[in-house]
Every structure is written in C-alpha cells, then in structure tokens.
Amino acid sequence: MHTAHDWITTPITTPITADLIRGALDLEHTPHGVLPHRLPARARAQNTDPQLATAEAQPSGVRLVFRTRATSVELDSLPTKRVYVGAPPRPDGVYDLLVDGRQAGQGSVRGGNTVTVDMAAGTAESRPGPVGTLRFTGLSDRMKNIEIWLPHNETTELVALRTDAPVEPVPNRDRDRRVWLHHGSSISHGSDAASPTAIWPALAASLGGVELINLGLAGSALLDPFTARAIRDTPADLLSVKIGINLVNTDLMRLRAFGPAVHGFLDTIREGHPTTPLLLVSPIYCPMHEDTPGPTALDLTTMSAGQLRFQPMGDPAERAVGKLTLNVIRDELSRIVKQRSVDDPNIHYLDGRALYGESDFAELPLPDQLHPDAATHRRIGERFAELAFTAAEPLFD
Template sequence: MHTKHNWITTPITADLLRGALDLERTAHGLLPHRLPARARAQCADGQLAMAEAQPSGVRLVFRTRATAVELDTLPTKRVYVGAPPRPDGVYDLLVDGRLTGQASVKGGNTLTIDLTTGTTENRPGPVGTLSFTDLSEGVKDVEIWLPHNETTELVALRTDAPVEPLPDRGRRVWLHHGSSISHGSDATGPTTTWPALAASLGDVELINLGLAGSALLDPFTARAMRDTPADLISLKMGINLVNIDLMRLRAFTPAVHGFLDTIREGHPTTPLLVVSPILCPIHEDTPGPGAFDFSALSEGKLRFQATGDPAERAAGKLTLNVIREELSRIVEQRAADDPHLHYLDGRALYGEADFAELPLPDELHPDAATHRRIGERFAGLAFTANGAFTEDSV
C-alpha cells in the first residue's frame, strides 16, 4: 500500500485541528470533543456524549506540497435496530478552499441502538485508512473535514511531503450552538451542513456546537461558549426543549436569560444572534414529548411524531410558536441595553412555503437540499446588508 510513496508521519496535534474545544488522548489516538472535559463531567447523558464526540465542523488543516495524504482513523458507526442502514460517514477534502475529494472509512466500532427498548451495544472494530492521491503539485492549503455524524478517533497522518500548520488567515471566528439540525442531521457531508455552508459563504472560521438532541440551555454549554474565543456568536434554540419536553415556560424564560448572561460574561460586545426554530409542523402548536413513530419503524422508516396535547399550552407547556414569541420578547427587552444582540425568526430560514416544496422527510430533520437552502438563507440574512454579522457589526 505504501510502496509508491516515501511516507512522512506527522503527529496529529492541536495546531493541525480546527473546530474542536478539547482533544482526548485515547488508546488508539486522538478523539476530538466539541465540549470541554469540565462540561462533559457535569452531565452523564448518553445522547449528549454521543453528539459532542461526533466532530461536526472539526477539520484537519495544514499547508503542504504533498500529492498524497493518508489518514488512519477509528470510526464508531451507529446501527438502529429495524431502521434502514446508515451510510458511512463522509470525509471532505478541500484544497485551497475547494472540494476536491470525498471518501469514507470502513470498519471501526459499531454502536447498535434499539429504539424500542432504549438499549445500546458496543462492538469494537479495526482502524481504517482514508486515502487521497493525485493532489495538485506545489504548496497548497489542505483541509480534511471529519464526518459530522460519526465519532472519529484520529490515529495517524501520513503524507509524501512535509506538512506545517496553516497560518492564521485573519478570518473571523463564528461560534454557533444549536440542535441536530445545526449538527447536520441528514446532510450528505461535513461541508454541506447548513452552518458549514453559511460559514463558507460568510468567509468565517466555524466552531459548530450543534449538538443533536442536546440544545437544552445547559449551563455548562453556556460556560463553554463564554470561554471560547469568538468574533461572532449565534444560538439556535427551541426544538429540543419541545421534543424532549424538558421544561415549561416558567423555567424557559430565566434559563434563556441565564444562558445569555453567561455568554456575555466572556463576550460582552460580540455580535450575538438568537435564532428561533425553523418550521416543524408537528410541534408548531403541539407540545412534546416527541417520539419515534413505531408504525413507520415497522416499515423500515424513521419518522417522528408529537405526543403532547395542545391544550397543555395553557399550563405552560412549550411549543415552537410559544418559544418564538418568548425569544423575540426576551431579545427585544435585552437589546435596549445590549445593542449587539439580535433576533432572527427561524421561519425566515425555512417556513411554510419551503415545507410545501421541501418537506422534512422524517417530520423533524431537513434533507440535503434544505440544508443548502438554510445555509444560503442564513448567510444572506446574517453576513450581508444589515445582518448581525456584517463587518460593520463587529
């Protein structure tokens, strides 16, 4: 396998990685985390642990003359009992900012999840190798975006020419937090999640704290954002609070204020954009909890449904419309003393007309075409004209 190249093995270190808040040394190599160890220690939830260890937005970046690159990784694949097989995670290769290759790594560990019983089973597997060859001659900037939805331990990096850390390009850093939609659920690759697309269009460096099932106003997430250097910050919140049925309106309002207060402790004047949920018809006026539609599962399809009673809104149960109204009110109230705080109604990114054209396949998550639409819409609304993230806003 290595006969054609004089391989140079370069240790994978923090200066070759972007988008991770922490790196854990494992028996095999390096595991990128999107929440710091102190945050992870404060919550034993398995869904959060899985989500934050999936490297959405995390990429290896370096400058090199190499024409061939190999990366050994140990992925963890998810298998849902009774559901269609999940495709292997995709690695995107960018050379000088342009997508020039895509590949997957076979093998790896397997995490089998039984949605009917809530049980999981882990089965260890072998390290695999990712190979990109025939790269252009000369010095170039290389980025390997890790799969957004597949836990990935980095084992070894080999090239046929030396590599060096990528110099700082002076681009602004955008720190974003949201749910599985921001994490990238159902996007086809790591550079086509809507935040990655928006970051490319806005010419910014992305740190994506989109955490599937885990955008829950957790104080440790707010502290992680407070302590992370950033030039632009956005929060997309709402859908997980409804579909997990975590809190009622009485708790929601002070939790939002507390989350924003904590971020402002570290970023007092940073442009901060609060984004309410995109349209999701099952939860617009129906509270959670959300649940798997097991009749669909029996047909091999993954679909979600709302199980709450709309009448419970009177008792403070949260729906997406309740959350949008309250977020708008909170931002308007705080903006009187915080001119760098902004609000964006998520239905401007994906609303009723979009749902009619591009429905949510599982009633909850956008497909690849919708990720592109949301990313382009966000870039247009946030990074241009009078958007919260224009150069004049900083």
C-alpha cells in the first residue's frame, strides 16, 4: 500500500488505538483493522434495525487526533460505499485534515466495499472491495495537533496509520474543552453536508469551542431506550437531544405514547447526568410535515428522473386520532420541558425553527423536501452556536 509514496525515511506505522480516536463510543476489531462505532456493543446487541446499524457505523463526528512532527501522513482504510438504484451516483466520502484546529486539506479513498440498495424493492446487495489509501504530504515539520475527520456518511474501517515521524496522543492539557454530546436524526448525522467538519453539529462545536460526540443517527432518532442508556453512560459536560422528524417519517407512535416515551428517555439520561445542562430541540421547519402526519415515502416519479425527493403519506385529519406532526411534537416537547424544569433547572427547550424556519425555507429550500444542503448546514450550525454557546445568555450556561 505505502510504496506509492516516496518516503524519505522508513515510514512509522502506529497502531490505531482508542487514545487516538475521538467521537466514537466503541471500537470493533475486524480482520482488516478497527471499525469505529457510535453506539456501544450493548446497544448494538439490542438493535434489530438495519437502518440504525448502518447509521451508527458511519463515523459522523469521529476523528483521528494525535501530535506529531510528521510532514507526511497516510491512512489506509476500507470504506463501505452505498449505491442507490435509480438515484444519482453518490460521491466518495470526504476526509477533512485539520492542523492545530484549522482546515489544511481534504481527500477521499477509492475502492472499498459496495452496498447496492434498491429502495423501491427493499433489497440490498453487498460486494467486497479493496483497501484504499488517504495521503497528506507537505506538512510543516513543527510539533502540531493533527485531526483527520472521517467521512460522516461512509462506514470506514481503519487499517493502518503511517507517518514519517513518531505519533503521540494529544496531552490531557490540550483536551480540557467541554464535551458536548448531541443526539438527533439524519440532519444531525450530516445528510447532504459537504464534508465531515461541515455538518452542522461539527460547525457549532468548532464555533462554540467544545469537543463533539455526535449521536446523530440517520432515520433513527426514535427514543430507543438503548440510545438513552448510551447517552447516560457517556461522560459529557453538555447534552442535547433533537427529536421529532424521524418519529413522523416512520409513523412510529401516537401522541399517547410519545409524551411518556420522551419522559422515559430523559429520565434515563438523568440517571447518569443528573445536573448536566440538557437542551431538548424540536424539529426544524419542514413544510410537508408541519401539519401532515407520516409516514414519509420516496417519490418514485422523481427517482425515475434521477432525482431524490420525499413526500408525506398521511392525512392532516389523522391528527384527531393522535398521529404526530411537527407542530404537534413541538407543542408537546415545549410542554414537557416546562413541566420538568420545575424540578430540573438545567433542562432547556429550543424550537428548531429558530435554527431553520419558514423564511429560511423560502431562501434555502430543502432540495429533497426533507434534508438541508451544505449552505443550510452552515446556517443551522452558526445559529445553534450563537444560541447555545456564545449568546449573552447561552442555553448551555
């Protein structure tokens, strides 16, 4: 693998261990190397949903972090790329290089495994592929902090790390920023963002000067008890839970079940974080589900034209029997936080429309009617950072 680069000295291969990785809750050892997971093994053992299994294994917010004088860095990885029948080809996942916190390069890894998904037929076919190499050269020879952010939307097994100078973990004195753990849907996962540091939680974390653990799980912010336990058991200084859109997408529960499920989810989190600042965030503006219940379905007529768009399948009249819409969810989340704040002064509520509302949709519409594009990720990240971290009276105080 490494013969393609003309190393001036013999490259140093550094084992990829937990002290070099941030943002993952578990590392699985595979025949090729290590696979970062964003849910712990106990949670994964209780999951039976292939969607969640895929989402949590995509390393959104996960990065390699180390100190070195190396001028050349190579990372061998085995990506798993997803191809959707009838949809435009997806670009290779992007890796972001940060040097001392500043963007210094990007790259992608070709090859890898391929999963071909036929969403209309509900099938998926896997095909194995080769390990690829990511390479960054021409770095300064001073001691520096290196971060390699892994693709937020591409399962990535880490195979080997090579440098032309020794690597060491970042000292604890450089890791004293507050840790922010965020849980949300595909929007928090980073769907349609430009790169892993451009997903809105990563942007907000950078602007707010905090360390991110991102439990944005595409299609899977569904109040699962094992996710609540994972949050409960993970050390963090700040917590946020953004809930709503996936419950409408899946038509998973009715209002009668929703309120108690939210309380149960929060109760579990509070078992491990009794006084940690906790922000409950409702959905951003999404016209098709503001007052129309789910489920959400692909618009097959646009897929045949090479476009991916979603459409609502519910009827507004079904709200009368307890079906959830985004406005119903916002009202209930606001009520729950108001009720809980009597005994829990460290819980707060943020209406998601403060991050992206009706006027934003008019300016920056959701391309597929559901997910924000790259420009909208930046807007949401900047607004969240302002409201939660840097305002005169920040929500995370």
